Amino acid sequence: MAAAAAGKPRPGAVDELARAVNAVSRCVPRATCLTQAIALHALLRRSNHGAQVEIGVATAPQFEAHAWVQCDGRTVLGGASTGRYTPVWTWD
Secondary structure, three states, rough: OHHHOOOOOOOHHHHHHHHHHHHHHHHOOOOOOHHHHHHHHHHHHOOOEEEEEEEEEEOOHHHHHEEEEEEOOEEEOOOOOHHHOOEEEEEE
């Protein structure tokens, strides 16, 4: 915690926070990819990590939307199937 307070991100914190959000979401009724992404984004930003929420859409075979989180150039939450979605919005 002291490292985050001094403005330096703690190594390993990104993966720990992503696992925590994933675990807690199993206990929250109707926790969607968007609610998980927003929660992780807030936690990462508070811990001095640059993070982006990406929202994308797929139109085949039917319309679908998905949200995921990127941090340090990698997808850290919701990334199992992001390749089939066309990003339409990014929130820094």
